[in-house]
Amino acid sequence: MIIVAKPRSQQISLLDTPYYHICSRTVRKAFLCGVDTETGVSFEHRRTWIEQRLFNLAQVFAIDICAHVVMHNHLHLVLHVDSEQVKRWTTAEVLTRWHQLFKGTLLTQQYATKQPLDKFQLAMVESTADIYKQ
Helix, strand or coil: CCCCCCCHHHHCCCCCCCEEEEEEECCCCCCCCCECCCCCCECCHHHHHHHHHHHHHHHHHCEEEEEEEECCCEEEEEEEECHHHHHCCCHHHHHHHHHCCCCCCHHHHHHHCCCCCCHHHHHHHHHHHHHHHC
């Protein structure tokens, strides 16, 4: 059997299931965590960083981490995408969350800092927030 890689847009269907198993590996025998037996170098300090970052990102994107494990060269996650939570977010909440990680646009920054915007600018902000929700 030949397995062909598919883009995420074809792999994920929230209508079918909100639960996903994710696996990410390092390359070239790089160490994510643990002790490299060949060099003796410890990368264990990264485990806490990785876990903290995962849980931080989960909060920003309304994703529940059902299970996780960080191995020496890869990690596994079982995630639940909480699309119902996202539907309840206001434009301001979407932008606040997005701006925790990304700069956003000039208009979204102005909206977030409560600067006056005309109706066309507000429409652009709403459109951008809808894209961020996706």
